[in-house]
Amino acid sequence: MRESERAKEREREREHVRERVRVRESEKERARERKRKRERERKRERERLRESERERERARERA
Known part of the structure; x- marks a missing residue:
């Protein structure tokens, strides 16, 4: 029981990290687009x- 709870917690943490990475990448992409x-x-x-x-x-040449 305890082990599966820890595994779920680790998975949530990994998902959180992946989300932060996705956000950072999209911010970088927006910055590149602005540039x-x-x-x-x-x-x-x-x-x-x-x-x-x-x-x-041309105007000078005509004058």
Whole structure:
């Protein structure tokens, strides 16, 4: 009887640890996703600035 209770307790503890690991992994994944999103935004912004610079250059050539 006692042994099976201890086994159940150990199993609950292991499940608890697995849950913490799952949570930590999903938090890491969310952080990676935010980082990728920031990178995309930064890239888009750089491209937009480059394009407006080209437009100014063309306007100067026309003038």
